[in-house]
Every structure is written in structure tokens, then in C-alpha cells.
Amino acid sequence: MEINKNIQQSLLNISSLPTLPTVIESITRLLQNPKTSAEEIGKAITTDQALTAKVLKLVNSAFYGFPGRISTITHAIVILGFSTVKNIVLTASIFEAFKSSDNAVCGFDLEQFWTHSIACGAASHALARIMGNKEKEECFIGGLIHDIGKLILYKYYPEEFSSVLTYANTEDILFYEGEKKFLDITHEEIGSYIAQRWKLPSKLQSSVKNHHNPLPVYDNYINTGIVHCADIFVRALDYGNGGDKKIPLLSENVWTDLELENRSLVSIFDTIQDEVEKATEFIYLI
Amino acid sequence: MKKIPVEKIESGMILGRNVCGPSGSTLLIKGVCLTTALGRRLKNWGITSIYIEGEEDTPLEVYTSSISANKLKEHLTQKFSRVIHNVVMKKIFSAVYQHRLQKSK
Ligand SMILES: [Fe+2]
Ligand SMILES: [Fe+2]
Numbered sequence: 001m002e003i004n005k006n007i008q009q010s011l012l013n014i015s016s017l018p019t020l021p022t023v024i025e026s027i028t029r030l031l032q033n034p035k036t037s038a039e040e041i042g043k044a045i046t047t048d049q050a051l052t053a054k055v056l057k058l059v060n061s062a063f064y065g066f067p068g069r070i071s072t073i074t075h076a077i078v079i080l081g082f083s084t085v086k087n088i089v090l091t092a093s094i095f096e097a098f099k100s101s102d103n104a105v106c107g108f109d110l111e112q113f114w115t116h117s118i119a120c121g122a123a124s125h126a127l128a129r130i131m132g133n134k135e136k137e138e139c140f141i142g143g144l145i146h147d148i149g150k151l152i153l154y155k156y157y158p159e160e161f162s163s164v165l166t167y168a169n170t171e172d173i174l175f176y177e178g179e180k181k182f183l184d185i186t187h188e189e190i191g192s193y194i195a196q197r198w199k200l201p202s203k204l205q206s207s208v209k210n211h212h213n214p215l216p217v218y219d220n221y222i223n224t225g226i227v228h229c230a231d232i233f234v235r236a237l238d239y240g241n242g243g244d245k246k247i248p249l250l251s252e253n254v255w256t257d258l259e260l261e262n263r264s265l266v267s268i269f270d271t272i273q274d275e276v277e278k279a280t281e282f283i284y285l286i
Numbered sequence: 287m288k289k290i291p292v293e294k295i296e297s298g299m300i301l302g303r304n305v306c307g308p309s310g311s312t313l314l315i316k317g318v319c320l321t322t323a324l325g326r327r328l329k330n331w332g333i334t335s336i337y338i339e340g341e342e343d344t345p346l347e348v349y350t351s352s353i354s355a356n357k358l359k360e361h362l363t364q365k366f367s368r369v370i371h372n373v374v375m376k377k378i379f380s381a382v383y384q385h386r387l388q389k390s391k
Contacts, residue, residue: 111326111327111330112330115330115331172367173368232378233378233382235365236362236365236366236378236379236382237332237382237385237386238332239330239331239332240330245364245365246365246367246368247365247366247368247369247375247378248369249369249372249375250372250374250375250378252374255374264381265377265378265381265382265385266381266384266385266388268381269381269382269385270385273307273385273389277307277313277331280307280313280331283327
């Protein structure tokens with residue numbers, strides 16, 4: 001088997017890596033000015049038609065609590081607030097960036113992958129809510145993009161991806177363990193590289209980079225821990241499939257630091273299920 | 287109206303009843319034209335059977351949507367096989383098992 005061991009190097013030379021719509025940058029700039037109005041943000045977003053359509057679909061989903069009732073971006077900002085809408089735009093942009101990932105790798109179902117990702121986002125959101133964490137939306141995006149590196153592998157290194165996938169599934173191990181055997185890089189590193197190119201907040205880069213082994217010394221440790229748990233919980237609940245059929249070990253320090261010992265796991269799963277269901281419509285955005 | 291498992295969904299079938307997720311929110315509205323892709327999608331979200339338009343009525347019990355306790359346990363045991371020695375993972379296992387059993391009732 002001929003495996004490209006030098007992904008680390010060659011990744012830097014791919015000129016066609018997915019990009020986020022330019023609107024994201026203009027919104028970030030606008031939001032730095034406290035005097036920016038809802039109309040101005042609305043105008044900036046609507047310059048991108050495809051993105052606007054996706055944003056409107058998202059704001060009208062059950063997940064945000066006003067299904068079918070928001071007709072314009074400005075209206076969305078008034079009801080949901082700047083920061084929520086900004087995160088919704090980012091979510092829509094991520095779907096937009098990956099909309100044409102259509103090469104086929106045997107044994108890998110993109111829809112299952114996105115189901116896993118969306119469910120992990122929703123579960124992260126639910127966990128943040130349960131824990132009184134104010135950064136629910138950031139946790140949602142952290143969960144949504146945690147495995148984005150796998151999608152880059154899938155798109156740009158289909159042979160390597162397929163070897164890892166086949167190995168993981170025949171040996172009945174984690175995709176992550178397969179990567180360590182075949183590649184010089186993991187989906188965590190690839191993902192954080194993309195997040196960095198996209199100029200996503202460094203906290204998000206860190207949670208993508210460390211979602212399999214969050215340590216207290218890393219930036220954004222608590223939110224990364226939430227994504228780490230969410231990934232494991234949605235695997236246990238069988239929402240979609242991120243590339244393997246196994247459950248990873250939950251980090252001991254995360255278990256302690258999120259104080260999961262004192263909580264009812266069964267009711268956590270109930271809440272997660274509720275939230276994941278509200279996010280089911282997101283799959284229509286891919 | 288006829289109840290069928292999601293695996294049996296064929297393109298062109300018409301949904302006879304709303305499909306609700308286990309916690310009650312509506313996922314699909316009756317009257318919609320089904321496709322095999324939609325069937326796969328429903329399965330991904332944990333739906334096991336649906337009603338379609340048609341002459342014959344099937345008694346509710348024929349395709350019971352609940353996955354049996356034994357099957358669930360077997361499935362989870364396989365998934366957790368490499369981590370079940372760990373105390374925390376044991377707790378997660380039994381909580382997931384309990385949650386999913388309740389949900390399938
Ligand atoms: Fe991962
Ligand atoms: Fe994952």
C-alpha cells in the first residue's frame with residue numbers, strides 16, 4: 001500500500017482548501033464597532049445570496065426557538081441578538097464551504113458524518129446549557145467542526161483516508177488510532193490548521209486541536225472538554241457516524257473538572273436527545 | 287394506512303402520519319412524498335418505522351419500533367468493548383442503556 005506520509009508538508013501547498021465566505025470578515029469587522037446597527041449587519045449578510053438563504057433556514061429551525069417565524073436577517077438580529085446571529089452565519093458558512101464534497105470513498109457516508117457533527121454540536125450546546133456555561137453557541141460550533149480535519153482528508157487525500165477508514169473498521173479501532181498508524185498528522189491537527197486559515201477564534205482552534213485529549217493547560221480547556229464528552233455521548237447514542245464504530249475513553253480530568261460525577265447521566269442524555277432532535281433540519285443545509 | 291420499517295421505504299411512497307422524534311418534536315409532516323434517501327436519513331436520526339398511505343391497515347404490533355433490550359445491550363457491549371473496564375465508561379454504558387431503553391418504550 002502506497003501511503004502519502006507527508007500530508008503535513010503537502011497540506012501547506014494546497015491552494016484550493018475550502019474558504020469561508022468573505023462576508024464573515026466584514027461582519028466580524030462591523031461587530032467590533034459597538035455603534036453598528038442591525039440593518040448594517042443585515043445588509044452585509046444579504047450581499048451573499050446563498051449564505052442568506054442558509055442563515056434564514058437556520059434561524060427558522062426549531063433549534064433557535066422561533067420555527068418559521070423569522071423572515072429577514074435584520075429581524076433575526078432583533079430577535080436573537082448579534083452574537084447568536086454571528087454564530088449562525090458562521091455555521092451557515094461552514095456548510096457553504098463544504099457543500100460540494102462529492103468524491104466517493106467506499107464505506108464512508110457523508111450524510112452520516114454530518115449527522116455525527118451536527119449531533120455533536122447540539123450535544124455540546126446541551127451540555128453547556130446544563131452546566132450554566134455562557135458560551136453555548138461557541139460550544140455548538142466547536143462540536144460542529146471538531147472532526148472537520150477528516151473532511152479535508154476525505155476531500156484532498158481520498159486514498160489515505162480510505163486506508164485509515166478500512167483499517168479502523170476491520171481492526172475495530174478508532175479512526176484516530178488508524179491515523180496514527182498510517183499518517184504523519186491527525187484530523188485534530190488538520191482541523192485546527194483549517195480553523196486557523198479561516199481565522200476562527202483561537203479558542204475554537206484549540207478545541208478542534210485537542211478534542212480527543214483535552215488537558216487543563218490548553219486554551220479553552222472547559223469548552224474543549226464539553227466537545228470531548230459530546231463526541232463520546234453522541235457515539236453512544238448512535239447519531240450518525242464519524243468514521244468508526246467504537247467509543248473512545250472519556251478523559252479522567254474532564255470527567256472530574258466538568259463535575260459529571262454528581263450529575264444524572266440519564267437526564268443528561270434526555271436533554272441531549274431533545275437538543276439533537278431540534279437540530280435535525282440542519283442536515284438539509286449540506 | 288400501513289406501518290413499515292424505515293428500511294422498507296421506497297421512493298414515491300406518501301407519508302401517512304407525521305413523524306415525531308422520540309421527544310415529540312415533528313420531523314416530517316404527513317402527505318410528504320418519501321424517497322429512499324429520506325428513509326436512510328430517518329434511520330440516522332433514530333426513527334425505526336413510519337406510516338405510509340395505502341389500503342391495508344397493519345396492526346400496531348406488527349413492526350414494533352422498540353429495539354429489544356437484549357439487542358441493545360449486545361450492540362452497546364460491542365461498541366464499548368475496549369473501554370468497559372474503566373469505571374467512568376461503565377457508568378456511561380449503563381446510563382445510555384437505561385436512556386435508550388426508556389426511549390424505545
Ligand atoms: Fe475526532
Ligand atoms: Fe467525532
